Amino acid sequence: MKVRIFLLLILFFAICKEVKSADWKFIGGSIIYGENYYGFYDEETKERRSNGNIVVWIKYISVQQIDSITNAKQDTLGTLAVKKLLHKYYPPYAFIQSDTSFNAMLGILQKEVAINNFRTITKLMMRTEFDCKHRKSRGLSTVVYNDIGGVENSSATKNEWSDIVPESSGESMLKVLCSKY
Secondary structure: HHHHHHHHHHHHHHHHHOOOOOOOEEEEEEOOOOOOOOOOHHHHHHHHHHOOOOOEEEEEHHHHHHHHHHHHOOHHHHHHHHHHHOOOOOOOHHHHOOHHHHHHHHHHHHHHHHHHOOOOOOOOEEEEEOOOOOEEEEEEEEEEEEEEEOOEEEEEOOOEEEHHHHHOOEEEEEEEEHOOO
């Protein structure tokens, strides 16, 4: 019996090791419901369609929540961020910014490390399609969460295409997501 449990545990950990979690990348700030949020896109589920459009999940976490983690776990976040830099990882958002100083890059990295390594409560998650060529975007599905992380509302309706406003958070997202293609 003990051997069977031991083998099941080994199998469980082997399977879990193969499961890849989301890889959230910082994509800029937004104001939602009158409050400030940081947006992050999931690199693991980003897809490029045959027409060249990019489809990606974006989730929004309150600035207060990320800043709280950053203040409480500053040493840990700093260490993890520097390790990523040493492994030659540079956040995509840093490439579209005019200030690419070490401190600016470290700040972006700390936000990514915070969301990927600590528990956060998502306010809004959207599956969004970006038309890189025509500078448009549209929502494909939306999930709104309450203050404790439970689903408040969800929709799987495709929205109409909207022009991306220059110098907006949408333009930052467009630049980050479309720059690799």
